[in-house]
Each structure stands twice: as structure tokens, then as C-alpha cells.
Amino acid sequence: MKILVTGGLGFIGSNFIINILKKFPEYDIVNLDDEMYGSNHLNLKSVKNIKNYKFVKGNICNPKILKKLIKKCDIVVNFAAESHVDRSISNPKPFIDSNIVGVFNILEEIKNEKKQLIQISTDEVFGSLKKDSANENYKLNPSSPYASSKAAAELLVNSYVSTFDCKCIITRCTNNFGPRQFPEKLIPKTILLAYQNKKIPIYGSGKNIRDWIFVNDHCDAILKIIARGENGKSYNISGQNELDNITIVKKILKLMGKSTKNIEFVEDRPGHDFRYSLNASKIQKELQWSPSLDIDQSLKHTVDWYLENISWLKNTPKAILAKTGWKN
Numbered sequence: 254m255k256i257l258v259t260g261g262l263g264f265i266g267s268n269f270i271i272n273i274l275k276k277f278p279e280y281d282i283v284n285l286d287d288e289m290y291g292s293n294h295l296n297l298k299s300v301k302n303i304k305n306y307k308f309v310k311g312n313i314c315n316p317k318i319l320k321k322l323i324k325k326c327d328i329v330v331n332f333a334a335e336s337h338v339d340r341s342i343s344n345p346k347p348f349i350d351s352n353i354v355g356v357f358n359i360l361e362e363i364k365n366e367k368k369q370l371i372q373i374s375t376d377e378v379f380g381s382l383k384k385d386s387a388n389e390n391y392k393l394n395p396s397s398p399y400a401s402s403k404a405a406a407e408l409l410v411n412s413y414v415s416t417f418d419c420k421c422i423i424t425r426c427t428n429n430f431g432p433r434q435f436p437e438k439l440i441p442k443t444i445l446l447a448y449q450n451k452k453i454p455i456y457g458s459g460k461n462i463r464d465w466i467f468v469n470d471h472c473d474a475i476l477k478i479i480a481r482g483e484n485g486k487s488y489n490i491s492g493q494n495e496l497d498n499i500t501i502v503k504k505i506l507k508l509m510g511k512s513t514k515n516i517e518f519v520e521d522r523p524g525h526d527f528r529y530s531l532n533a534s535k536i537q538k539e540l541q542w543s544p545s546l547d548i549d550q551s552l553k554h555t556v557d558w559y560l561e562n563i564s565w566l567k568n569t570p571k572a573i574l575a576k577t578g579w580k581n
Contacts, residue, residue, distance in 0.1 A: 254277070254280050254281070254327050254328070255280070255281040255283070255325065255326045255327045255328075256273070256280060256281070256282050256283070256326060256327065256328050256329075256330060256479075257283050257285060257322050257323060257326040257328070257329045257330070258270055258282060258283070258284050258285070258330050258332065259285045259286070259313050259329065259330070259331045259332060259333035259359070260285075260286055260292075260313075260331070260332035260333030260334060261282075261284030261285070261286050261297070261308075261332065262284065262286040262288065262291075262292035262293055262294060262296055262297065262308075263286070263291045263292060263293075263296075263332060263333075263435075264291070264296075264429070264431075264433050264434045264435055264438075264468070265332055265373070265429055265468055265471065265472070266284075266286075266332035266333075267293075267296035267297050267433055268296075268431065268432065268433060268468045268469065268471075268472055269330065269332065269472045269475060270282055270284060270297060270300060270306070271297070271299065271300060272469060272472040272473070272476070273472070273476060274300055274303060274305075274306060276476065278305075279305075280305065281305045281307075282305065282306050282307070283307045283308075283309060283322060283325075283326065284297070284306070284307065284308045284309065285309050285311050285313070285318070285319075285322060285333070286308070286309075286310065286311075286333070287310065287311060287312040287333075288310055289312075290335075291336070291435050293433070296433045309322065312333075312351075312355070313331070313333045313351065313355035313356070313358055313359055314350055314351065314354055314355050314358060315358075316358045316361065316362070319358050319359060319362050320362055320365075323359070323362040323363065323366050323368055324362075324366055326368060327368065327369065328368065328369045328370075328371065328479060329359055329363065329368060329369070329370045329371070330371045330373065330475065330479075331356065331359055331370060331371065331372050331373055332373050333351060333355060334351055334352050334355075334373070334403070335347045335348040335351045335352060335399065335402075336375075336399065338377075338397045338399050338400070338522070339437075339522060340399075341397050341398040341399035341402070342397060342398065342522065342523055345398035345402075348398050348399050348402040349398075349402055351402075352399075352402035352403055352405070352406050353402050353405045353406055353409070356372065356406040356409055356410065357409055360409060360410065360413045360419065360421075363413070363419050363420070363421070364413060364417045364419050367420075368420070369420040369421070369422075369484070370410070370419070370420070370421040370422070371421075371422050371424060371475065371478065371479060371482075372406065372407070372410050372421060372422070372423045372424070373424055373426070373475075374403050374406065374407055374423050374424060374425045374426075374487075375400065375403050375425055375426065376425055376426065376427050376428075376464070376489070376491075376529045376530070376531045377395060377396075377397070377399065377400035377403065377526070377529060378393050378394075378395050378400055378403050378404040378407060378425065379391050379392070379393065379394055379395075379529070379531075380393075380394035380395055380396050380400070380526060381396060381526035381527045381528055381529070382528050382529065382530050383527075383528070385530070386491075386530040386531055386532040387489070387530065387531055387532060388489065388531075388532040388534070388535070389425075389486070389487045389488065389489055389535055393407070393408075396526050397526075407423055407487075410423055411423075414484070414485045420484040421484060421485065422478055422482045422483070422484060422485075422486060422487070422488065423486075423487035423488070424474070424475060424478060424487070424488050424489075424490055425487065425488070425489050425490065425531060426466060426471050426474070426489075426490040426491075426531075427463065427464035427465065427466050427490070427491050427492050427529060427530075427531055428463040428464060428465050428466065428492075428529070429465075429466055429467075429468045429471055430465055430466075430467065430468065430551070430552075430555055431467050431468035431469060431551065431554070431555050431558070432468070432554075432555065432558040432559075432562070433468075434468070439498060439501065439502075440501065440505065440552075440555060441555075441559060443501075443502050443505045443506075444505060444509070444555070444556055444559045444560070445559065446515075447505065447506055447509050447511045447515070448509070448559075448560065448563075450511070450515065451515065452515050452516075452517045453502060453506075453515050453516050453517060454517050454518075454519040455498055455499060455502060455516060455517070455518055455519065456498070456518075456519060456520075456521045456522055456525060457518065457520075457521035457525065458499075458518065459497060459498045459499030459502070459516075459518060460497045460498070460499065460527075461497060461498050461525060461526070461527055461528070462495055462496065462497050462527065462528040462529070462530075463495070463496070463497075463498070463501075463528075463529055464491055464492055464493065464494055464495045464529060464530055464531060465492050465494040465496060465501065465548060466490065466491065466492025466494065466544060467492065467544065467545075467546050467551035467554070467555075469545075469546075470492065470544040470545055470546065470551075471490055473542065473545070474488070474490040474536060474540075474542050475490075477536070477540045477541075477542045478536070478540065481539075481540050482540065483539075488533075488535060488536045488540075489531040489532060489533045489535065489536065490531070490533055490536060490542075491530075491531040491532070491533035492544050492548070493533070493544060494544075494547075494548040495528075495530060496548070499516070501552075502516060503516075504548075504549070504552055505552065505556060508552060508553055508556045509556060509560075
């Protein structure tokens with residue numbers, strides 16, 4: 254099988270490539286990435302010399318490069334996306350370009366070449382939920398420009414399935430964490446600040462709730478979907494670990510043997526959704542998938558990885574490191 258992975262130098266994409274090459278060493282993997290914000294070649298240092306892995310620099314907003322690569326692959330797994338909510342609030346345009354126009358470009362080539370697309374979406378398309386958990390048929394109700402761009406991409410994908418009979422599957426996942434995550438995100442940022450004994454900022458009261466999933470469990474779910482998922486369907490992927498932000502931070506500090514005295518509550522961001530929650534019973538029943546690690550096991554693995562791989566930060570843009578207070 255030949256798989257084109259877009260955005261494979263990013264957090265989830267790089268972990269997916271490492272996982273798939275480990276479990277299916279006979280697969281050919283092409284990684285298309287534009288080496289922009291969030292990309293890091295150190296993420297794939299362990300596989301860069303494998304003969305059936307190839308890196309191609311390029312952007313999904315470039316139809317010419319997509320045409321060339323999609324023609325030669327069997328499946329496209331689209332991780333390429335602008336994904337940070339705060340940045341989507343300060344400057345939405347890159348999110349529209351990548352998350353909508355880029356997906357349109359992929360769909361055009363999927364249609365023309367009759368290939369398959371796995372579109373990686375997010376639980377944020379459903380917006381903030383006061384109660385219950387969103388199943389696959391729940392109403393889309395995004396709050397941020399980021400979430401809106403991902404919801405728009407889903408609608409585009411569905412239209413190509415209905416109108417052109419394209420082979421597409423949408424996956425939605427809860428908050429990922431684990432090795433190689435960009436340090437502006439809550440968990441790695443907390444680890445790095447605690448390592449330096451610096452203040453750890455938490456929005457509002459810290460009571461915003463997310464369902465956390467270890468990135469390797471997310472990757473396993475995608476592999477199940479590639480193998481047995483039904484075209485035209487969507488699948489929710491949940492870690493079944495609903496915790497508020499302050500609890501996550503305290504768990505990390507306990508693992509690191511650090512005091513909670515450096516926790517600092519800061520002004521909440523605009524449009525901060527209170528709670529995300531997915532019902533993942535469909536993938537559990539139809540594809541027999543469930544998370545392999547509990548939250549404490551996966552958090553310990555994540556903390557250990559960051560503390561053992563401080564050198565990984567060397568290729569991280571200084572502007573991002575500045576947000577963590579990190580100094581080389």
C-alpha cells in the first residue's frame with residue numbers, strides 16, 4: 254500500500270508515520286509537508302533513512318504537487334492543518350487557506366484519480382457541550398475560526414462523497430497529547446515551564462474540560478479505519494478521559510515532583526469553549542478499537558519523553574519557545 258501523509262512533520266502526523274512504519278514496514282509512505290509553523294524534522298529522525306519513507310516539501314494549497322503525488326498513492330491521510338485556536342483568533346486567514354482551500358485541492362485530485370481520503374478533523378467542530386457527548390450525527394456548531402474551518406472542510410468532504418461518489422472517511426478526535434507535540438500546547442508547555450521552575454499560566458479558572466487521548470491511541474484508531482472503515486462515514490475517536498485543565502496540570506506537576514505554587518491563573522481567551530466531549534461507541538463497536546493506556550500511564554510516558562528529549566527543542570522556532578519561557 255502507498256500512503257500519502259500530508260502534514261507529516263507535525264505532532265500527530267509524525268507519530269502516525271512512526272506507528273505505521275513500525276506496524277506495516279512493507280507500506281510505502283510519502284510525507285508532504287511545507288516545513289512551516291509546527292513542522293520539525295527531528296520528529297521523524299528515527300525513520301528518515303528507511304527506504305520506503307520519502308519526504309517531499311510542499312503545501313496542500315499547491316494543486317500541481319498534489320496532482321503528482323496523489324496519482325502515485327492509494328490513500329491520502331490529511332493531517333495538514335493550521336490547528337491552534339489562539340492563532341486562529343489573532344489571524345484567521347492561514348486557517349481558511351490551509352483547512353478549507355487545501356482540503357478542496359486534495360478532494361479535486363481524489364475525485365480525478367479515484368483515490369481514497371482520510372480527513373483528520375476535530376471534536377471542536379461540535380462546539381462547547383454543557384452535557385452529553387457528541388455522536389457522529391451531532392450538529393456542527395464551531396466557535397473559533399479554527400473549528401469553523403475544520404467544520405467547513407467536513408462539509409466539503411461530504412459534498413464530494415454525495416456528488417462525485419468519492420471514497421472519503423472523516424475522523425474526529427479529542428485533545429491529543431504525547432511525544433513531539435508543539436510546545437505551545439497545554440501539556441508540553443506545562444512540562445517545560447515546570448522543568449524551568451517558572452510560572453504556569455492557566456486560562457480563567459482552569460475548569461475548562463477536555464477529553465484527553467494519547468497520540469499513539471489516536472494513530473491506532475486511524476489504522477483501524479484505514480483497514481476496515483466504511484467510505485462515506487465519519488468516526489469519533491475519544492480517549493474517555495474528561496478532565497479539566499487544572500487537574501491535568503496538577504497531575505503533571507505531581508509526576509515531576511514539582512509544587513503547585515507556580516500555577517498562575519490568567520485572563521481567559523475570547524470564545525473559550527468550556528467542554529468538548531465525543532461519543533466513540535461507533536468505532537468501539539464496529540472496528541473494535543479502544544484506548545490502550547489510561548491517562549496516568551500516558552501522561553507519565555509523555556513527561557518522561559520530554560525530559561529525555563530536551564534537545565528536540567533546538568529546531569523549534571524561537572517565537573514559540575518564547576511563549577514557554579524557554580531559553581537555550
